[in-house]
Amino acid sequence: MARLDLLKFMPFRLSRLAAEVSTALSGEYIEQYGIDVPQWRVLATLGFREEPCSAQFISQCTRTHKSTISRAVTELLKHKLIERVENEDDRREFRLQPTAKGTRLYEELIPRLLRREQDMLSCLSAQERKDFAAALGKIETSLDLVQTSQQAKAKAAY
Amino acid sequence: MARLDLLKFMPFRLSRLAAEVSTALSGEYIEQYGIDVPQWRVLATLGFREEPCSAQFISQCTRTHKSTISRAVTELLKHKLIERVENEDDRREFRLQPTAKGTRLYEELIPRLLRREQDMLSCLSAQERKDFAAALGKIETSLDLVQTSQQAKAKAAY
DNA sequence: GCTAGATAGTTTCACGTGCAACTATCTAAA
DNA sequence: TTTAGATAGTTGCACGTGAAACTATCTAGC
Structure with a gap:
């Protein structure tokens, strides 16, 4: 189970x-x-x-x-x-x-x-922080969560 | 500024x-x-x-x-x-x-x-996933966010 | 130029949630 | 034994938010 x-x-x-x-x-x-x-x-x-x-x-x-x-x-x-x-x-x-x-x-x-x-991030080393942010970025991208200004403009102008 | x-x-x-x-x-x-x-x-x-x-x-x-x-x-x-x-x-x-x-x-x-x-995590490699979870764990701990069963029991029994 | 459909922004409504007050029960101390 | 304070769980209330309806305006096609 x-x-x-x-x-x-x-x-x-x-x-x-x-x-x-x-x-x-x-x-x-x-x-x-x-x-x-x-x-x-x-x-x-x-x-x-x-x-x-x-x-x-x-x-x-x-x-x-x-x-x-x-x-x-x-x-x-x-x-x-x-x-x-x-x-x-x-x-x-x-x-x-x-x-x-x-x-x-x-x-x-x-x-x-x-x-x-x-x-909040002080418990992580500089490298860990970088990796954490990078991982978050990958997840955001894969979820199509990242809205760049360009995209927003494009959408706004459709 | x-x-x-x-x-x-x-x-x-x-x-x-x-x-x-x-x-x-x-x-x-x-x-x-x-x-x-x-x-x-x-x-x-x-x-x-x-x-x-x-x-x-x-x-x-x-x-x-x-x-x-x-x-x-x-x-x-x-x-x-x-x-x-x-x-x-x-x-x-x-x-x-x-x-x-x-x-x-x-x-x-x-x-x-x-x-x-x-x-959700498939965009990360196995190592990246592990690191991400570990970083999250550190942040949770530093924020005293992790409530173990033991702690909950201890609290429950004060 | 008109009309149909799209878009910007506002407002109404229903709903989920945290806070605080409440009841019932337990514990500890006098 | 009584009483004061703590705790488990429930409920009324206020509030923030998303969905949907609405107004005003824009665009495209006829």
Whole structure:
């Protein structure tokens, strides 16, 4: 009879680890600034990229449901962390970009989060970290999980 | 100015991967049998272990909130996939164990899920798989995420 | 230029989950 | 024996999220 040790089952381990890491991060820093995970994803995408993006683009890049992004954008607008300008070429979509306040928050948050990530990985050697990231990358690719900016653009333009 | 590419940020990658894997599994197999993730966790714990367990024990092992386990147990009882017997030594808790029907479902499900896990990891060589699991183990340990049966028992007995 | 279908974004709804309060039971100490 | 505090399990509540419906706008084909 086939058996399965849940504690060694990869999907379970990933789910447990992701949940733990996520609450650790959001609990300590993100909640501190009054923004939640989807809002952080919007801000992170806008902060990293130079040009303004559409909500659709953010949704595709972060693989987050468009309704979730929509609500996050509404909140960020309300708190004046981002602003949106109409797109003359296509009046269905809006160009989103961080405000000065949003950029300030972003710049405060980044070092904290990067430090957190380093803490999390500090139990691995440099080589192990590299291998771990590479393995993760292979799995992501095989699951067609990686959405490059190019692909997103291509999709956006279909 | 510090920047952060969300797509290379480990917490984000883990969250995205876990979500994808989870929906892939639950969508294709678990939903097919009308049970959801918490119910599967209960069944997996009971099926793997020989002796009956308490809900508390399952909650600790799987790091799933006790209210979630409670609801999962209620559903599984309703569908006669598990049964519970009073514990004479401590009448607060119940001993949970799979029924014949539950065991049958478990045995049908296991090979499918294991095959799925293999598919997911098939993009890695044997050595890479081993290294990946080891790295994951180190991170889990450093985050105090690993709950052994012994520890759970110790905690249960405080 | 019109119409059909696609797309961006919003909103309503149903549902699953964590938190906190609650009941029942157990343990330890006075 | 009584009482205070801990524990097992359940339930009400608030909240976040995905699916689906909806509006407005765009594109392609006629």
